Amino acid sequence: MSDRRLEGSVRIVGSGLLGASIGLGLTARGVDVIVDDASPSNARLAIDYGAGRAPRDDDAPALIVVCVPPDVTAQVVGAELAAHPDALVTDVASVKLAPLRELESAGADLSRYLGTHPMAGREIGGPAAARADLFLGRPWVLAGHDAISYRRAAAIEDMILDLGAVPVEMTVAQHDASVALVSHAPQVVSSLLAARLTDGDNAALALAGQGVRDVTRVAGSDPGLWLQILSANAVPVAAILRALRDDLDVVVDALERIGDERPDGARRAIVDALAAGNAGVARLPGKHGKDARYASLVVLIDDRPGQLARLFAEIGDLGVNLEDLRLEHSPGAPIGIVEVSVLPEAVAALERDLIERGWRIAG
Amino acid sequence: MSDRRLEGSVRIVGSGLLGASIGLGLTARGVDVIVDDASPSNARLAIDYGAGRAPRDDDAPALIVVCVPPDVTAQVVGAELAAHPDALVTDVASVKLAPLRELESAGADLSRYLGTHPMAGREIGGPAAARADLFLGRPWVLAGHDAISYRRAAAIEDMILDLGAVPVEMTVAQHDASVALVSHAPQVVSSLLAARLTDGDNAALALAGQGVRDVTRVAGSDPGLWLQILSANAVPVAAILRALRDDLDVVVDALERIGDERPDGARRAIVDALAAGNAGVARLPGKHGKDARYASLVVLIDDRPGQLARLFAEIGDLGVNLEDLRLEHSPGAPIGIVEVSVLPEAVAALERDLIERGWRIAG
Numbered sequence: 231m232s233d234r235r236l237e238g239s240v241r242i243v244g245s246g247l248l249g250a251s252i253g254l255g256l257t258a259r260g261v262d263v264i265v266d267d268a269s270p271s272n273a274r275l276a277i278d279y280g281a282g283r284a285p286r287d288d289d290a291p292a293l294i295v296v297c298v299p300p301d302v303t304a305q306v307v308g309a310e311l312a313a314h315p316d317a318l319v320t321d322v323a324s325v326k327l328a329p330l331r332e333l334e335s336a337g338a339d340l341s342r343y344l345g346t347h348p349m350a351g352r353e354i355g356g357p358a359a360a361r362a363d364l365f366l367g368r369p370w371v372l373a374g375h376d377a378i379s380y381r382r383a384a385a386i387e388d389m390i391l392d393l394g395a396v397p398v399e400m401t402v403a404q405h406d407a408s409v410a411l412v413s414h415a416p417q418v419v420s421s422l423l424a425a426r427l428t429d430g431d432n433a434a435l436a437l438a439g440q441g442v443r444d445v446t447r448v449a450g451s452d453p454g455l456w457l458q459i460l461s462a463n464a465v466p467v468a469a470i471l472r473a474l475r476d477d478l479d480v481v482v483d484a485l486e487r488i489g490d491e492r493p494d495g496a497r498r499a500i501v502d503a504l505a506a507g508n509a510g511v512a513r514l515p516g517k518h519g520k521d522a523r524y525a526s527l528v529v530l531i532d533d534r535p536g537q538l539a540r541l542f543a544e545i546g547d548l549g550v551n552l553e554d555l556r557l558e559h560s561p562g563a564p565i566g567i568v569e570v571s572v573l574p575e576a577v578a579a580l581e582r583d584l585i586e587r588g589w590r591i592a593g
Numbered sequence: 594m595s596d597r598r599l600e601g602s603v604r605i606v607g608s609g610l611l612g613a614s615i616g617l618g619l620t621a622r623g624v625d626v627i628v629d630d631a632s633p634s635n636a637r638l639a640i641d642y643g644a645g646r647a648p649r650d651d652d653a654p655a656l657i658v659v660c661v662p663p664d665v666t667a668q669v670v671g672a673e674l675a676a677h678p679d680a681l682v683t684d685v686a687s688v689k690l691a692p693l694r695e696l697e698s699a700g701a702d703l704s705r706y707l708g709t710h711p712m713a714g715r716e717i718g719g720p721a722a723a724r725a726d727l728f729l730g731r732p733w734v735l736a737g738h739d740a741i742s743y744r745r746a747a748a749i750e751d752m753i754l755d756l757g758a759v760p761v762e763m764t765v766a767q768h769d770a771s772v773a774l775v776s777h778a779p780q781v782v783s784s785l786l787a788a789r790l791t792d793g794d795n796a797a798l799a800l801a802g803q804g805v806r807d808v809t810r811v812a813g814s815d816p817g818l819w820l821q822i823l824s825a826n827a828v829p830v831a832a833i834l835r836a837l838r839d840d841l842d843v844v845v846d847a848l849e850r851i852g853d854e855r856p857d858g859a860r861r862a863i864v865d866a867l868a869a870g871n872a873g874v875a876r877l878p879g880k881h882g883k884d885a886r887y888a889s890l891v892v893l894i895d896d897r898p899g900q901l902a903r904l905f906a907e908i909g910d911l912g913v914n915l916e917d918l919r920l921e922h923s924p925g926a927p928i929g930i931v932e933v934s935v936l937p938e939a940v941a942a943l944e945r946d947l948i949e950r951g952w953r954i955a956g
Contacts, residue, residue: 454864
């Protein structure tokens with residue numbers, strides 16, 4: 231506790247996954263956390279989970295964290311700014327410009343507001359899914375604007391550090407453009423591709439492998455929440471999707487011409503699009519924030535209880551840490567294919583040792 | 594060996610990943626396998642790995658399996674049909690209509706040819722990556738056409754069964770439309786989205802989470818090979834991408850109008866697109882070919898050697914088999930989040946037992 235940065239009480243408004251997780255994390259650090267929610271039963275549940283205490287009339291929070299859905303964020307932030315004239319107020323909505331503009335036009339005191347966005351979350355929501363360590367090591371954007379300095383908002387950065395997250399300073403516009411690229415546009419693209427699967431017959435879908443499963447995984451997300459996010463960040467998302475649509479037009483045109491006598495440039499257009507994809511995916515940072523890719527081994531295991539256990543036990547014995555792993559789907563197969571990714575310097579010894587121990591390594 | 598179905602010698606032309614894996618699998622079943630390749634060093638390497646033996650002048654193969662790149666498949670199949678007038682010939686190219694048409698117009702004896710496509714493979718290629726059990730439990734399409742009956746092609750189905758794969762009968766057109774939907778179109782979409790990442794600055798890419806990583810994973814594939822696949826299946830792929838582009842136009846238009854005074858129908862259009870994505874992804878069959886989704890648990894582990902081992906060891910002790918698992922990327926985090934998927938009937942007991950053993954289960 232001694233190394234805690236935050237001082238004073240923190241009031242959390244909205245006790246869903248993020249609000250309750252912030253409450254759990256700060257309470258664990260010894261912060262006095264007040265939990266409030268438009269839904270009293272949600273608030274009570276979060277308090278039962280240890281996210282904080284119920285509000286009192288004499289509460290004088292130094293920091294207020296608004297954790298409500300994007301489309302009501304500005305309204306709740308405005309109300310908190312008005313109700314607590316001495317408090318610094320922030321929010322955790324996944325879009326930042328729209329709420330700021332709404333607060334501006336409502337004449338809110340923006341010198342006490344700085345929005346943030348923790349790059350953490352889970353498919354499961356609600357206080358019951360909350361975890362004190364949800365934010366450990368995750369980037370947490372402080373979305374700056376002209377009416378307040380980062381120094382004035384130091385308590386917000388203290389909260390982020392107390393929760394074990396990594397503060398990242400961006401302007402609201404930089405933030406919204408960034409998440410449009412790495413989160414919002416990918417969601418739309420995944421959904422649009424998944425929608426095509428509704429046309430396929432069962433025989434076609436039975437041929438589905440890992441690739442289409444990966445591309446469409448996030449298409450399972452909640453349309454209602456994503457409507458709020460997309461409509462609040464519509465301009466940057468639309469710009470990315472328009473550019474993607476232009477590239478798609480080029481590829482579709484090339485595919486339609488490639489059967490022609492002289493499909494001039496069609497092959498070139500398709501290869502260029504695929505190569506640009508190679509270049510783009512290579513830019514995604516690795517788990518440890520470096521661009522370094524890991525070295526990976528493909529290990530064949532029997533699809534029986536305990537086989538993965540034995541594999542990982544032996545990898546553990548060898549003192550090697552797994553950076554990533556993937557278990558391949560193989561419909562009805564009695565075997566599994568596990569791709570384990572480790573730091574490049576560890577892979578040679580690991581492969582040798584696993585083979586010595588009788589594992590089947592592919593490639 | 595006694596339950597082997599194939600009779601006679603099998604000649605494999607092309608000793609890359611698929612050819613060498615077929616050779617290894619059939620050799621393991623006691624079949625006399627002949628390995629040939631335009632590249633003598635490739636052939637020698639595959640033979641060194643145990644994929645079969647070198648050709649002899651007196652070879653009289655009952656079945657010939659052509660395992661060469663899509664753009665030369667028809668030419669090699671035609672040559673094999675001509676050189677071995679008594680042999681049944683097949684291939685394993687990932688497109689089926691184009692090679693058939695090419696053979697037709699070349700006047701080949703199609704009464705001895707039936708193309709196939711094993712739904713198996715790996716990102717790594719070459720004979721060194723070959724595995725006798727590459728096809729275990731995987732669907733393997735027999736792409737039927739009018740000039741030959743499945744009965745006449747019984748030896749091909751015998752080979753598929755001897756390799757432990759699951760024969761699936763489709764027409765060439767059905768096959769090409771199916772893989773266009775579950776493999777070729779997803780590849781293009783993943784590449785086009787990944788290409789957008791080349792526009793992002795490093796700060797934006799540093800915010801990337803698991804979602805965008807999944808959507809863009811296959812964008813790392815080889816442009817040269819995919820040009821061959823896409824150009825050989827251009828018509829069905831273009832049809833799917835055109836439909837996707839039309840949906841994309843609707844979403845882009847909606848996003849561009851949603852800031853208007855009266856964005857009539859814009860919200861509805863976005864929710865409809867996202868909901869269609871929900872419906873599509875829900876149609877993907879589970880690992881065991883059922884539509885059943887698995888129940889999953891999210892377990893928090895320390896990012897240290899041996900932690901995953903301990904988790905999977907205990908899951909194994911509990912006699913529970915993992916259907917799927919996912920290790921979440923968390924840049925710089927000292928913890929890892931493991932989502933384990935198990936059969937629904939097993940999840941309640943597993944959660945209880947893991948909590949009893951002191952694991953942190955989220956949600």
